[in-house]
C-alpha cells in the first residue's frame with residue numbers, strides 16, 4: 001500500500017468514527033453517480049445509469065425505474081421496480097446477464113408494473129460505493145454496497161409476517177435450497193455477442209430464517225417448488241420481520257460457474273459486515289480518485305470533475321475472476337471456454353481510443369497494460385480484436401481501434417504484453433478483407449486497391465476511409481516496434497489515403513464513388529451518407545496522425561484556421577441524410593451552441609486542439625473553456641450527449657488539466673487552457689506533476705507564457721515522458737491572447753508530414 005493510500009485510509013477511518021468533527025471532503029465524497037441520468041431516447045444528457053460498483057467492477061448495481069429497456073434508470077421517473085445487477089455499457093448495446101431483486105410486503109407481486117414502488121430523490125443517497133433508497137409503497141429501506149463481482153444488500157422492512165424478497169432472473173434458470181436460504185441461478189439474457197453456453201451465474205445468501213419460499217414464472221407462482229427455467233423466471237423468500245432489524249442478502253456473480261460465484265462471494269465479502277465492505281469499496285474508489293487533486297475549484301466544479309473521473313473508471317469492465325487457488329481465469333465470450341489470464345469487456349473503441357486509454361497511460365499504466373493483455377486474449381480466443389466488445393464481438397461502429405491502444409501504449413514505453421501477438425492481430429485487421437461487421441474492416445479491399453472506400457459500394461465509406469488511414473498509421477507504429485519495418489512502410493503509405501477523400505473544390509472530406517468521381521449534391525450539413533453519426537463538418541478533421549498534411553491539403557495555415565473558425569460560426573443546421581429523421585446527436589449539436597461543432601459525439605473530440613498545429617492555440621483556448629464550462633455539469637443533466645464508456649469524461653479531465661491527446665500513438669498532448677490555479681497529478685512511483693496557472697480565472701483563459709521546471713516552455717504541447725518524470729509546468733494566464741506563444745513553426749505539435 002502506498003503512502004497516499006495509507007493517508008487516505010487514515011482520513012477515512014477518522015471520517016467514519018468521528019463524524020462530528022468536520023473533516024475535509026475526500027475526492028470520492030464529491031462523486032455524484034446520478035450525473036447524466038436525466039436522459040431519454042430523443043435527448044441524451046449522458047445516457048447512463050447510476051453505476052453502484054467497484055472501479056471497473058464486473059457487475060454493477062442500479063435501480064430500475066421502468067421497463068427493461070436501455071434506459072434502466074431515468075432521473076425523471078418516480079417509481080422503482082427492482083435493483084438490477086447490470087453489465088450494460090450503453091443503451092444502444094443493451095444489457096446482458098442481468099437480474100433484479102425487489103423487496104415488498106404482503107402479497108407477492110411479480111410483474112414490474114405491479115411490484116413497483118414510488119420513491120423520491122430526497123430519500124435517495126447515491127455514492128459509487130453505496131446506494132440507499134426508501135421504497136415508499138411499503139416503507140422499505142434498501143441499501144446496497146458493491147464489490148468487484150458481488151453485491152451486499154441490507155434491507156430494512158417494517159414489522160411484518162410477510163416480508164418478501166423477490167429475485168427476478170428474467171430469462172434463465174433459478175433454484176432454491178429447501179430451507180430457502182440460498183438461491184442460485186443463471187441469467188441468460190443478452191443482446192448477442194455471446195456463445196451458446198453463455199450465462200451470468202449468481203448465488204444469493206440470506207441471513208434470516210425463511211418462512212416460505214418458492215419460484216415463479218410469468219403467470220404463476222409455486223410455493224415450495226425448488227427449480228424453474230424459461231423466458232421469465234424468478235424466486236421469492238418470505239420472512240417475519242421486526243422493525244429496525246435489517247435482513248442481509250449477499251449476492252455473488254460469475255460468468256464461469258455457480259462454484260465460482262460462491263468463490264467470488266467468499267473472497268470479496270465472506271464474513272465481513274455490510275459496513276466493512278462499504279468502507280473497503282469507498283477506499284478503492286478514493287485511492288484512484290485521489291490521483292488528481294485540485295486547488296481553486298468550487299464545490300460544484302469539484303463535483304463535476306470527480307463525477308467525470310468516476311465515469312472514466314467504470315469501463316472496460318473486468319471480466320476475469322480468481323479461482324480457488326487464486327489463479328486469474330476467465331470465461332471467454334469469444335469461444336465459450338475457460339482460459340487463464342485477463343479479460344475485459346464492454347467497450348466501444350470508436351469512442352474510447354481517443355482519450356480514455358491515453359488517460360490510463362498517464363495515471364494507470366499497469367492497468368492499461370492489463371487491459372491490452374485482455375484484448376490480445378480476445379484476439380487469441382476469437383481470431384480478431386473486437387471493435388465493440390459486449391461481452392463478445394458486437395457489430396457497431398466502423399474502424400478497428402484496438403490498434404490505437406497498442407500503438408499508444410508502446411509509444412509511451414508500456415509494453416508488458418505479448419507484442420508479437422498484438423502485431424499479428426493488428427496485421428489481420430489491416431489486411432484480412434474477409435472481415436467486416438463485428439470484426440475487421442468493411443470496405444478494406446477497396447481501401448487497399450483504390451485508396452478509399454467508395455460510397456456507392458460501402459456504407460459510411462468516407463468515415464471508414466479516414467478511420468482506416470489513422471488505424472494504419474497505428475499499425476505501422478506497432479510494426480516498427482516488432483521490427484517489421486517493411487510492413488510499417490506499407491501501412492504508413494496507406495495512412496495517407498485520407499487525401500483521396502478530400503475534395504479541394506468544396507474544401508471538405510467527401511463521399512467518392514467507385515469510378516473516382518465525387519458523390520453529387522454535396523452539402524456539408526448532411527449527416528450520414530458517407531459519414532457515421534456526423535457530417536462533413538465533423539469528419540473533415542479526422543486526420544489525427546497527420547494534421548500538418550491536412551493543413552497542406554486545405555491550402556495552408558490561414559485557410560485551415562478560417563475553416564476551423566467557420567466550424568464554430570456556421571449555424572447548427574443539419575440534413576437527416578440516411579437517418580431519415582432527427583437523431584439525438586443532431587439535437588444535441590444544436591443544444592451545444594457552438595455552431596457546427598457537435599461535442600455530443602466523438603468524431604470532433606480532438607478538433608478544439610487543432611488550432612495549435614497552425615500556430616494559434618489561443619483560438620482553441622476560447623472554445624475549450626466554453627466547452628468545459630457550458631457543456632458539463634454536476635447533475636443528472638451533466639453531459640451534452642452520450643457519455644460513452646468514459647470518453648466524454650476523459651475529454652473533460654484532460655481539458656481541465658489543460659492538454660489533450662489529439663493523436664493516440666504519438667506520446668504527446670496538445671496544450672489547451674488549464675482550468676484551475678493548481679492541479680496535481682499523483683503519478684506512479686510517488687512522482688508528482690504539478691500544473692499551475694497563475695492569474696487563472698473565468699476571464700483569464702489565455703496562456704501568456706509557460707515555464708517547464710523553471711525554464712521557458714514555448715512548445716504548445718507536452719511530451720508524455722516529461723509529464724511522467726514528474727515536475728511542474730507553470731502557465732501565466734491573462735484576459736487577452738498572447739499570440740506569439742506557440743505561434744512559431746518549431747513550437748507547434750508535430751505530425752507525420754514535416755514542414
Ligand code: CA
Pocket residue numbers: 351600601602642644
Ligand atoms: Ca457517441
